[in-house]
Amino acid sequence: MKTYNYRDLTPQQIEVLCLRQLEDDQVVRERVREITERVRNEGDKALLDYARQFDQVLLNRLYLDAEELAAIAAGIPDEARLAIDTAYENIRSFHAAQIHLDAEVETMPGVNCWRENRPIDKVGMYIPGGSAVLPSTFLMLGVPAQLAGCKEIVVCSPPQKDGKTNCYVAYAAQKLGVARVYLIGGAQAVAAMAYGTESVPKVYKIFGPGNRYVTQAKQLVQSAAGTAIDMPAGPSEVLVLADETCVPAFVAADLLAQAEHGADSQAILVATSDALVEQVMQELEVQLQALPRRDVAAKAIENSYAVVVADLEQGMAFSNAYAPEHLILATNSFEDLVPLVQNAGSVFLGNLTPESAGDYASGTNHTLPTSGFARAYSGVSLDSFVKKITFQRIDPEGLQQIGRTVEVLAEAEGLEAHKNAMSIRMKNV
Structure with a gap:
């Protein structure tokens, strides 16, 4: 992890430092265009072929039905079931509080205006897979869609090597009342939901994080198919702003929690001294050795960096320029910094609030803007699943x-x- 000193950086250098790695975007763009066009033209045939090609799975059918999901869900360990139940209730409580009716406004005598919410009828959800299928993302997207009253929820997730999904996702499907999970991953899943196939219904809006292929596919179908998307969401990232009141071991753990997502994840440390950076680096080395995904995490850390700032206010200036998906304020002075936060997807306050709490169970949504899009986008909320229609009467x-x-x-x-x-x-x- 390379270290920079904020005082030595010009505004142009800061801007460059805040850019995410985009070298292969042209290659990705062309490959995604090829995949989406093939799915559009060939439908299920293309999806079955991509399952064999990308997932190394021969599928007889592109989805698991309610009966199959129930059988898989039955194998969930009791502790995991209780954890999903707790996360579900917390996520539901937080998002249910976002339900409200706008007051009718009389803008002048005899002129009345108001807004009413209507659910988006058909929504699609991409649940990332890869080395593991993520039930947490299923909950983060499914709960607000459920609360909003969306009539049709289409869920796509890459198949495991056995051509199924895991018990955690299957149990989450039961909690959410989802009776079918489509075994489709990557850009081809996005294309299937955008255009529809013989098996996969066409949706009006697509949600869910993913790799660059998924992100590029979402942006492509937004323009080519007229399908709305939640936001451009690429590789995950965290920025930790720390001072001498932080716990270096906690900071290192937070950086590694982000780094283990993938080699292209960014874990940025902004610290108020060189000594603090060194303490965190030492902790990183120790903790890294104990991680099953240490090779992946090590590559992400190697591609990340630290910035030394004069004080927390200067650190916040850099953070707002970077616009992180996740911002951790690892300081006892976090209350003073809250008003200074301008650009961030989700913020974690103090030394006892790890990002992983928000990733899984505190209640806030973990589907957040990345790659600097936090300057203009919000994370997923109940509002993401509804349309706000204005009414007026004279x-x-x-x-x-x-x-x-x-x-x-x-x-x-x-x-x-x-x-x-x-x-x-x-x-x-």
């Missing part, structure tokens, strides 16, 4: 109150029919 008094304003503005824009739509009503009431 009575006779309101017509007289607002009528001339509308006529004048329509005249100014040269839109006579717009003016007439108001004038004809004013004359006949």
Whole structure:
């Protein structure tokens, strides 16, 4: 992990430092375009072939039904079942609190306006796989969709080597009332949900994190198929801002928790002294040796870096420029820093709040903007699964109150029919 000193960096160098690695984007883009077009044209045939090619699995059918999911879920260990139950309840409690009705507003006498929520009827969820299938992502997406009242939930996740999913995902499906899980991974899953196939229903919006292929596919179908997406979400990342009140062992653990996601994950340390960076580095070396995924984590750490800042305020300036997916404020002074947070997906306060709490069970959503998109995007919430439709009602008094304003503005824009739509009503009431 290379170390930089903030005082030595120009604004241009900071901007470059905050860029994520994008060297292979053109290669990825072309490969994703090829995959999505083939799925669009060949449907299930292409999906079955990609399962054989990418997942090394020969599938007879592209999905598991309710009966198969129930049989798989029956094998879940009791402790894991209770953990999923707890996470489900916490996630549900947090997202249920986001349900609210907007008040009706009388903008002027006789003119009433308000908004109402309507669920997105058909949503698709990508649950990442790779070396392990992630039930936590299933809960993070399924719970708000369930609360929002989405009528059709299409779930895609890569098959395991046995052509199934694991007991954790199967049990999560039962908790969420999802009766079918499609055994499809990568860009081909996104394409299947965007265009629809013989087996996979077409959806209106696609959710879920993934690798660069998944991210590129989501962005491509957003423009090519007119399918909405939650956000561009690429390799995961964390920025830990630490001062002398942190616990170096905790900081190292947080960096490694991020690094084990993949070699392209970023684990950034921003510290108030060189000595603190050195302490964390020592802890990293010790903890790394005990990790089953140490080779992956070591590559991610090698591709990451540390920045030494003069104080926490300067550290926050760098953090806001980087716009991390996860921001950990490893300091006793975290309350003073909260107002300074401008760009971050999710924030973890103090020495006792690890990112993994939010990843699994505290209740907040872990589907968050990466690659600097936290400057403009929010993480997934209940609002992500609904449309907010405005309504308005004008009575006779309101017509007289607002009528001339509308006529004048329509005249100014040269839109006579717009003016007439108001004038004809004013004359006949």
